[in-house]
Amino acid sequence: MKFLIVNPWIYDSAAYDFWLKPMGLLYISAMLKKQGHQVQFIDNLDRHTKGIEKYKKPKDKYYGTGKFYTKTVEKPKIINFIDRKFKKYGMPEELFEEKLKSIGRIDGIITGITLTYWYYGGKKTVEKIREFYPDTPLFLGGIYANLYPDHSRKTFNDLNTHIINGNGVQSLNQVLKYYNTEMINDYDWFEEILLDYSEYKKISYAVILSSIGCPYKCTYCSTPNMWRFKYKSLDKIRQELGMILKNHPNIKNIVFFDDAFLLRPDLEDMLFMLKDFNVNYHLPNGIHAHRINQKLSDLLKEAGFKIIKLGYETSNPDMQKKTGNKVTNLDLMNAVKCFKQSGFDMKNIGAYIISNLPGQKINELYEAIDFCLDLGINPNINEYTPIPGTKDYLELIEKNILPKNTDPLLLNNTYIPYWWEKGISKQELEKVKLYLKQKKKAIENERI
Structure with a gap:
């Protein structure tokens, strides 16, 4: 067919x-x-x-x-x-x-x-x-x-x-x-299937997964509801990378879109293996800062990782515990210290901060921005989106803070501040973003 x-x-x-x-x-x-x-x-x-x-x-x-x-x-x-x-x-x-x-x-x-x-x-x-x-x-x-x-x-x-x-x-x-045609036997598709980029005649990067799912249950994230955490074998990752780079030799950037890249037990072996391919690697999905130690940081650097985003979300310790307990301020400090010691270009190291989390105060955003900039990394502000099935979403519905049948278009994180009276307003967020822009510019001017 x-x-x-x-x-x-x-x-x-x-x-x-x-x-x-x-x-x-x-x-x-x-x-x-x-x-x-x-x-x-x-x-x-x-x-x-x-x-x-x-x-x-x-x-x-x-x-x-x-x-x-x-x-x-x-x-x-x-x-x-x-x-x-x-x-x-x-x-x-x-x-x-x-x-x-x-x-x-x-x-x-x-x-x-x-x-x-x-x-x-x-x-x-x-x-x-x-x-x-x-x-x-x-x-x-x-x-x-x-x-x-x-x-x-x-x-x-x-x-x-x-x-x-x-x-x-x-x-x-x-x-x-x-179609009443032969159905697929229940094989391990994530292990057996290699990503198919054959339809792309020209491509400047490839995205792959070394794992799917995440064992953490953060209150704002739908991943645990959709996938059971599992990871692809090293042999299959090597085979997949080899096939992609053979078919597209001009690719210089490989991007891992894992939700829990650092949680596989054979991570060190994988990082050693990745050194065999002469490409840049990137981790844009917010890795778990508490898993970073000096040895792992050195291995990431030696393997060729460039852009790394850390999942930080909030600087408020109570909010950190409430939303999943996956990171603390100390975790972020230790991870950044390791990256600096390994010789990473710190302009490529960032941390995600979520704005408009349920119950969040505006001052928490300023504190998180200052904390990241003081560490020497880039804060990346992501506006919160309520996702059906998550703990946060269900609580918002139960407490009548969010209308149950809200059109998904209105839940676009760009649009929420325009209408959601229970969250941080559009004007307040614009001030936060301007503050971040001015602080970064001041830091750049100091370097000149």
Whole structure:
């Protein structure tokens, strides 16, 4: 059978290719091929896709990251009150149409949506697909479909879309069952399947996973609800990296998108192994600071790791305990001390701070910023998003702090400060961001 897999556009007020690759769809592609099916792949977020030069010359920036092609579009009515431009990020519509025209006959279409508030981009993508394939079975999965099954069915009902729940083999078997074709045996897909980047003709980085899931149960995070923590064997990681770099020898940046990269028991062996590949490695997902010691820090440096983000979230000790007890201020201090001793470029070391956590006070943000800057690392402010199924979300609903049926678009972390009266206001957050900008500029001026 012949399948078309499509990674949808992003519709938002802000988006950047900070190593974004549709890992779930790439795994689905590889599993379908393993079953003997044909797959064609269109990634609307591929900045180097064939034909893009007619619209914008692709340009890589920091370690392969870069800006998407964008177009300002009309806002959905529900966010008309938001004083921000609304844009479509990704492949120009005309180019997407050209690619759809070239596909020919197919038996099924698969797409997926990750961030829940990006569903609007998924809908617009499916609408465009339906102009060319009005009757072909179309399946939608991903984090959005899992966390918002009812909303998904309602939103995509008029587009004759099958909503797929679950992940890995479980989700794909729902597609195969529809066709009464051979289903996948219950093998360990994460261990056996190697990420399939064969559809990318030019690529400046690759994203991989050495593990999935996380044993911690942070109150704001949905990962433990979706995945059981497990890690890929070293042999398979070596095989996967070798295959990717053989097929794409120009790749110089490998990005690990693990949620718990440091928690595997054979971590030191893996870091020794990674030294065999002459590439830069990056950890953008917020590693666990309490796991860092001098030996691990040295091994990370020797292996070639460059950008490392630490999961800090808040400087308030009570809030640290309440949200999951995964980090303390002392943990962050010790980790940074180790990185400095190892000789890391400290401009590449950052710590995530979550703004608008339930119950958070505005002064906590200023304290967290000062703490990070005093340590010599970059604070990265991430606005909080309530995610269905998490402890925080359930408490917000139970206490009537958040309306139960709030549209996911309104829960976009950029938009929440515009309307959520129980949180930190847009004006207060703008002051925090200005404070951070001015402090960083003052530090840079001192270095001159």
